[in-house]
Amino acid sequence: MELDRLDAALIRLLTDEPQLPVLECARRLGVARGTVTSRLARLHEGGVVEGIVPRVEPRGFGFALTAFCLVEIDQKIGHDDVARSLAEAIPEIIDMYTVTGASDMQLRVVAPDAELMQDVLDRIALVPGVARTASSIAMRTHFAGRTMPLVEHVVSRLP
Structure with a gap:
């Protein structure tokens, strides 16, 4: 599945704030609520996003x-x-x-x-x-579950 800049922005937003309501995501991204809903459905169906839950440490x-x-x-x-x-x-x-x-x-x-x-x-x-x-x-964890840089790298290569 190909990602675009809006997908990346939505993923970043929900990575930073997993409990953010769809309406607030739409407001912050400057798009319609339906756009966020359909993008989330597409990201879930495409296997890019496997749930929106807090990360347990x-x-x-x-x-x-x-x-x-x-x-x-x-x-x-x-x-x-x-x-x-x-x-x-x-x-x-x-x-x-x-x-x-x-x-x-x-x-x-x-x-x-x-x-x-x-x-x-x-x-x-x-x-x-x-x-x-x-x-x-493990003596120190430098990072774990690091996926956002990969998403941003893929999107940065878009025309």
């Missing part, structure tokens, strides 16, 4: 430690089965990807402190189908 409710866990799975068990089991058993898993390379999956996990992070990593290792894990603790 685990650090804000005590989960200050982030780790990245590489998982090797038992090749007799499928990735989807292991992913489902991990998602059901470990609520501290925030992101999960099947990856290429030496490992099969990469997880982003959170915990309140190092001791509880060890508990999370131990629980991951015990999930059926997990053969081996390796983890790294």
Whole structure:
């Protein structure tokens, strides 16, 4: 789906203020309410926007430690089965990807402190189908969920 400058402006507005009503978006963008409504519908249907919700920050409710866990799975068990089991058993898993390379999956996990992070990593290792894990603790988050620069880059290339 191709984006234009109005799409980018609408995405920026709702990224900065997810609870902003459609009418206020229209006022700030200088377009009709129906234009904003139809643009939002098109962005949703096109898979560009997957919902307008506040971003939850685990650090804000005590989960200050982030780790990245590489998982090797038992090749007799499928990735989807292991992913489902991990998602059901470990609520501290925030992101999960099947990856290429030496490992099969990469997880982003959170915990309140190092001791509880060890508990999370131990629980991951015990999930059926997990053969081996390796983890790294994030020392600092420079940014996360950064998509607006990409949207702006795509739109800047428009004639």
